[in-house]
Amino acid sequence: MAMAAAVLLAVAAVVMVEVAAAATYTVGAPAGLWDMQTDYAEWVKTKTFHPGDNITFTYSPELHDVVEVTEAGYDACSSANNISAFRTGNDVVALAAVGTRYFLCGLTGHCGNGMKIRVDVVAGGTAPGPAPAASSTTTAASPAVSGFGSGLLVAVVTAAFW
Numbered sequence: 001m002a003m004a005a006a007v008l009l010a011v012a013a014v015v016m017v018e019v020a021a022a023a024t025y026t027v028g029a030p031a032g033l034w035d036m037q038t039d040y041a042e043w044v045k046t047k048t049f050h051p052g053d054n055i056t057f058t059y060s061p062e063l064h065d066v067v068e069v070t071e072a073g074y075d076a077c078s079s080a081n082n083i084s085a086f087r088t089g090n091d092v093v094a095l096a097a098v099g100t101r102y103f104l105c106g107l108t109g110h111c112g113n114g115m116k117i118r119v120d121v122v123a124g125g126t127a128p129g130p131a132p133a134a135s136s137t138t139t140a141a142s143p144a145v146s147g148f149g150s151g152l153l154v155a156v157v158t159a160a161f162w
């Protein structure tokens, strides 16, 4: 009975760590949002993105949109070969894997006026997922899932020794 309780406590602790490890960042906040005033190169300098984190683009869908592009698309401000597009005005993008992601506003002239952002996702200290190729999608499984699995195994093994 005591062992069962210990396992439950250990599992609860693992879950709390995993939840705390993932962060959601609103692009441009708090000084701005997804707009034509924010300096996104400066904004990303204040953040460190890890697999499992999310970024949210908040804007008026009549004024802007969000297009995920390749590095070449980012450099050229072209969404011709876009990876994905978002236009709800409250778009949550999962940063599932280590790698660099590129986003811009697809409306004419907006990217050229600075409405583009490069997000570097680096391995984290608590939940380092595997680092697949940069061609990750927003639907890829979160590394937090596998992290939880191994954490659970450790918890059970630890409890068995008590």
Ligand SMILES: [Cu+2]
Binding pocket: 063, 064, 065, 105, 106, 107, 110, 111, 115
């Ligand atoms: Cu725009």
